[in-house]
Amino acid sequence: MTAPLHEAHPAGRRRALPDTQQGMRRRNLARVMHAVRAEGPLSRAAVASRIGLTRAAVSTLVDELIRAGLLEELGPERPGRVGRPGSALAVSGRGPAGIGAEVGVDHLAVCAVDLTGTTRARAIRQGANRGRSPEPVIAELTELIRRVVSEAESEGLWPAGLAVAVPGLVARDARTVVRAPNLDWRDTDLGALLPADLPAAVDNEANFGALAELWLGEDTPGDFLHVSAEIGIGAALVVDGGLLRGTRGFAGELGHVPVRPDGPECVCGGRGCLEQYAGEEAVLRAAGLEPGRDRVGALAGRAAEGDEDVRRALRDAGSALGIALTGAVNLLDPESVVLGGELSGLAPWLLPSLQEELARRTAGPACPVSVSRLGPEGPLLGAAHSVVRAVLDDPAAFAAQR
Amino acid sequence: MTAPLHEAHPAGRRRALPDTQQGMRRRNLARVMHAVRAEGPLSRAAVASRIGLTRAAVSTLVDELIRAGLLEELGPERPGRVGRPGSALAVSGRGPAGIGAEVGVDHLAVCAVDLTGTTRARAIRQGANRGRSPEPVIAELTELIRRVVSEAESEGLWPAGLAVAVPGLVARDARTVVRAPNLDWRDTDLGALLPADLPAAVDNEANFGALAELWLGEDTPGDFLHVSAEIGIGAALVVDGGLLRGTRGFAGELGHVPVRPDGPECVCGGRGCLEQYAGEEAVLRAAGLEPGRDRVGALAGRAAEGDEDVRRALRDAGSALGIALTGAVNLLDPESVVLGGELSGLAPWLLPSLQEELARRTAGPACPVSVSRLGPEGPLLGAAHSVVRAVLDDPAAFAAQR
DNA sequence: GCTATTTCGTCATGCCGATTTACAAATTAG
DNA sequence: CTAATTTGTAAATCGGCATGACGAAATAGC
Numbered sequence: 131m132t133a134p135l136h137e138a139h140p141a142g143r144r145r146a147l148p149d150t151q152q153g154m155r156r157r158n159l160a161r162v163m164h165a166v167r168a169e170g171p172l173s174r175a176a177v178a179s180r181i182g183l184t185r186a187a188v189s190t191l192v193d194e195l196i197r198a199g200l201l202e203e204l205g206p207e208r209p210g211r212v213g214r215p216g217s218a219l220a221v222s223g224r225g226p227a228g229i230g231a232e233v234g235v236d237h238l239a240v241c242a243v244d245l246t247g248t249t250r251a252r253a254i255r256q257g258a259n260r261g262r263s264p265e266p267v268i269a270e271l272t273e274l275i276r277r278v279v280s281e282a283e284s285e286g287l288w289p290a291g292l293a294v295a296v297p298g299l300v301a302r303d304a305r306t307v308v309r310a311p312n313l314d315w316r317d318t319d320l321g322a323l324l325p326a327d328l329p330a331a332v333d334n335e336a337n338f339g340a341l342a343e344l345w346l347g348e349d350t351p352g353d354f355l356h357v358s359a360e361i362g363i364g365a366a367l368v369v370d371g372g373l374l375r376g377t378r379g380f381a382g383e384l385g386h387v388p389v390r391p392d393g394p395e396c397v398c399g400g401r402g403c404l405e406q407y408a409g410e411e412a413v414l415r416a417a418g419l420e421p422g423r424d425r426v427g428a429l430a431g432r433a434a435e436g437d438e439d440v441r442r443a444l445r446d447a448g449s450a451l452g453i454a455l456t457g458a459v460n461l462l463d464p465e466s467v468v469l470g471g472e473l474s475g476l477a478p479w480l481l482p483s484l485q486e487e488l489a490r491r492t493a494g495p496a497c498p499v500s501v502s503r504l505g506p507e508g509p510l511l512g513a514a515h516s517v518v519r520a521v522l523d524d525p526a527a528f529a530a531q532r
Numbered sequence: 533m534t535a536p537l538h539e540a541h542p543a544g545r546r547r548a549l550p551d552t553q554q555g556m557r558r559r560n561l562a563r564v565m566h567a568v569r570a571e572g573p574l575s576r577a578a579v580a581s582r583i584g585l586t587r588a589a590v591s592t593l594v595d596e597l598i599r600a601g602l603l604e605e606l607g608p609e610r611p612g613r614v615g616r617p618g619s620a621l622a623v624s625g626r627g628p629a630g631i632g633a634e635v636g637v638d639h640l641a642v643c644a645v646d647l648t649g650t651t652r653a654r655a656i657r658q659g660a661n662r663g664r665s666p667e668p669v670i671a672e673l674t675e676l677i678r679r680v681v682s683e684a685e686s687e688g689l690w691p692a693g694l695a696v697a698v699p700g701l702v703a704r705d706a707r708t709v710v711r712a713p714n715l716d717w718r719d720t721d722l723g724a725l726l727p728a729d730l731p732a733a734v735d736n737e738a739n740f741g742a743l744a745e746l747w748l749g750e751d752t753p754g755d756f757l758h759v760s761a762e763i764g765i766g767a768a769l770v771v772d773g774g775l776l777r778g779t780r781g782f783a784g785e786l787g788h789v790p791v792r793p794d795g796p797e798c799v800c801g802g803r804g805c806l807e808q809y810a811g812e813e814a815v816l817r818a819a820g821l822e823p824g825r826d827r828v829g830a831l832a833g834r835a836a837e838g839d840e841d842v843r844r845a846l847r848d849a850g851s852a853l854g855i856a857l858t859g860a861v862n863l864l865d866p867e868s869v870v871l872g873g874e875l876s877g878l879a880p881w882l883l884p885s886l887q888e889e890l891a892r893r894t895a896g897p898a899c900p901v902s903v904s905r906l907g908p909e910g911p912l913l914g915a916a917h918s919v920v921r922a923v924l925d926d927p928a929a930f931a932a933q934r
Numbered sequence: 935g936c937t938a939t940t941t942c943g944t945c946a947t948g949c950c951g952a953t954t955t956a957c958a959a960a961t962t963a964g
Numbered sequence: 965c966t967a968a969t970t971t972g973t974a975a976a977t978c979g980g981c982a983t984g985a986c987g988a989a990a991t992a993g994c
Contacts (some may be wrong), residue, residue: 149559151981153948157551158951175971187952189972206960213970214960353779365863374771374866375756387859388893391792400858400893456802457789461767462777490729491790491802553952553979560981589981591943608976615941616989895963 147524158183158395158524162191163200163522171204192219198529199225221327226290226521226528227282230514231271233296235260235312235360240274242282243514245521252279261314268323275325290521290528291512292328294320294336297360302330302379312361336364336382337373338512339470343502344368345515351465355458357384358471361410367462385409387454407450411420417443441479446478452487459497470502477501484516545661548710549926558928564593565602565924568623569647573606574620580605596622600931601627623647628692628923628930629684631814632916633673634737635698637662637714637762642676644684645916653683663716670725677727692923692930695915696729697720697737698760704781706733714763738766739775740914741872745904746770747917752866757860759786760873761811769864787811789856809852819845832877843881854889862900872904879903
């Protein structure tokens with residue numbers, strides 16, 4: 131009963147534990163979890179040497195984590211070296227699970243991820259959500275959530291929390307969708323529509339995509355700019371291993387960075403925003419396709435077939451992206467730029483002009499640009515993993531829920 | 533002998549103390565210092581209730597701080613209320629001092645600030661530094677530093693550290709000036725030229741200006757964008773009460789954000805960078821003045837006299853700033869934008885067009901723009917205060933140096 | 935004035951968490 | 965089979981804060 135069951139756990143922002151002896155212990159529990167999670171089965175002694183505590187201290191911490199069902203003892207290690215072999219510890223595969231959900235423009239998806247990071251259950255439903263009101267959409271999503279949760283439960287997991295990715299701006303309360311132009315939602319309290327028996331957090335899909343890249347990508351630095359696009363163009367800024375959200379939670383609006391100040395008018399009131407050159411609608415139109423009918427997914431196929439109109443449209447979009455990113459890189463000096471979401475599939479045709487523009491406008495060596503290998507899966511995985519991270523970051527808060 | 537005398541103390545970045553009982557104590561010492569510093573003379577009981585510790589614990593912390601010479605006992609408080617009056621504690625005016633220094637394009641300045649935040653000694657020397665090599669300039673600066681230090685020492689203070697503000701890019705080692713175009717310095721290790729008996733940290737003047745605004749400004753939020761200009765245009769990003777420095781320490785290069793991608797060429801290799809429209813040289817030229825002869829300071833006078841050419845030049849610069857800032861605000865969602873440095877004097881003529889551009893290009897309410905009241909003093913004060921902050925943030929590290 | 939009340943600073947004591955030290959258990963090296 | 969090495973745990977200790985009690989110094993009420 132001590133666990134703050136219904137407290138939101140905003141993704142990627144470490145809830146600061148109090149600076150007391152108890153807080154210290156909770157942080158040490160977290161360090162044990164992270165060590166075991168990151169470096170596979172580990173003995174108590176190995177954990178101790180990694181996190182800089184004594185074996186005795188680690189012993190008591192591990193006891194507590196095993197009692198809480200977060201760690202499990204695998205039994206004696208195969209003795210390779212001299213000395214008594216340790217007892218292997220691993221993160222529990224029958225403990226808490228993070229439930230991730232995604233509201234896309236034309237699909238809904240839910241998945242459950244356990245502490246080891248493996249996806250244990252999933253459900254997807256195709257269908258256009260544009261213009262539908264939030265209630266029926268979330269009702270449908272809840273239905274999927276229930277299905278995934280019961281599947282996870284049948285495998286011995288229990289849901290520790292829910293994180294929902296949404297294509298739009300989300301307030302810092304992690305509940306309210308302020309504006310989702312591609313769904314036509316405004317100022318909607320999603321928190322009230324989601325199942326009340328799970329602590330839930332709502333966030334921008336670009337943010338979750340960036341977190342997925344941070345946590346799951348290989349060699350991803352702790353400091354990068356993650357660019358993604360579904361219909362609008364969103365970016366997420368990862369600084370020092372955490373998300374930069376901005377005062378109201380609206381940071382990363384790359385789509386409305388001015389590229390040509392006298393360019394075509396934009397819905398935001400400005401002129402020549404990036405979205406006018408590299409947004410889905412603009413690119414489809416430039417490629418000679420019908421924005422209402424075709425989706426951005428159609429572009430990759432045509433470009434691969436050699437359609438010159440499509441290729442030119444993508445080249446131009448890449449240039450515009452390069453100009454906007456030059457500004458962003460000058461302001462933020464990130465270690466790299468990562469293209470994610472739908473953009474990763476279009477990268478072969480976007481990258482050359484994008485990088486050319488970026489290199490030309492940079493004095494020293496240009497900021498490296500890479501492509502996410504998570505692709506469109508990113509936001510959903512990031513959402514589920516954000517819950518898992520919350521457990522790893524403060525295991526004590528989730529101990530009582532066995 | 534336990535104090536890390538020669539460790540750099542990069543401004544505005546909290547050196548994380550270890551997560552142990554000793555670290556906890558050091559953080560509590562810091563909390564006591566901050567409470568006393570912020571809320572005037574305070575009794576032990578008052579400190580205890582503010583920082584959430586018991587009177588007994590605060591007593592031992594205060595004892596330690598008094599022995600270290602960082603706090604002093606002022607004697608019994610005037611008894612207004614019932615009960616035994618407390619003994620007033622204040623931050624020591626005869627303890628450590630932060631030495632701030634500034635290398636400007638045409639001046640050198642040094643000052644000493646005590647723990648209470650008052651400036652206790654200062655020295656300025658006018659003279660163009662552009663094109664001079666670093667050695668003689670820093671030798672001259674060192675001379676000023678020695679003078680200020682001995683003046684401070686004659687008032688019972690001892691120097692706790694030195695922070696040097698430089699108009700250029702500084703690497704994250706807080707020693708190396710990578711590029712200072714207005715001085716013609718490149719890849720210079722200033723740390724080696726500065727007095728070796730003081731721990732020194734070098735940083736960008738825009739960063740120190742922003743920190744001054746953060747610490748000394750009234751009602752300054754913990755999340756803002758600070759724009760300053762001497763000759764280039766620099767910005768500093770304050771996020772969550774700390775500086776965002778970027779991977780290499782180069783964040784905040786607002787001057788090279790593209791404003792018109794096909795505009796005039798820039799030294800950075802790009803085209804149409806903000807500096808081409810709002811940099812000193814561009815503005816002077818647009819106003820019909822001579823970039824080599826006049827300085828930006830001349831503009832304020834002429835604009836006030838009603839010189840229409842100058843006013844138009846500043847209006848246009850404001851528009852360009854507004855466009856670049858639109859991009860920055862979209863990316864970062866700061867609580868406000870603050871104009872500092874030389875810009876604060878030109879604000880009356882820059883602001884209208886700047887705010888118009890920003891408002892037009894923003895969907896919701898535009899990000900508020902304010903003007904620093906610190907003006908050109910900012911960087912120097914920020915530097916000195918950064919040392920004072922380092923003492924307040926970890927008093928134990930400075931205790932042994934009495 | 936005198937006593938009761940309130941608040942402050944400090945002391946003795948106890949609790950909590952990690953370290954230190956010691957030891958039994960389980961392995962390899964010779 | 966013994967010595968050496970490593971693991972895990974138990975007992976004692978230490979560092980740091982909380983708790984509770986007390987004298988000191990003020991006000992409030994009589």
